[in-house]
Amino acid sequence: MTICRPRFHDHSHPALDWTRWKTIAIGSARELVYLHEQSDPKIMHHDVKATNILQDDNFKAIVGGFDLA
Secondary structure, eight states, rough: SSSHHHHHHTSSSSOHHHHHHHHHHHHHHHHHIIIIIISSSSSOOOOGGHHHGGEEEOOOOOEEOOOOO
């Protein structure tokens, strides 16, 4: 699941409240800090956008989208 809303809203899943949005945003920021500052070698993610922020079942943010160019 990505943080982007589908084109046609799926009413079987409730909308995210502000607490969940904040949790996802903070988790995404932590993931990017790890990649840019703490990993060895440092990884620069040059395509950060909503469709590249994934979530697990507990809404933990996972940075994805490491496509080969």
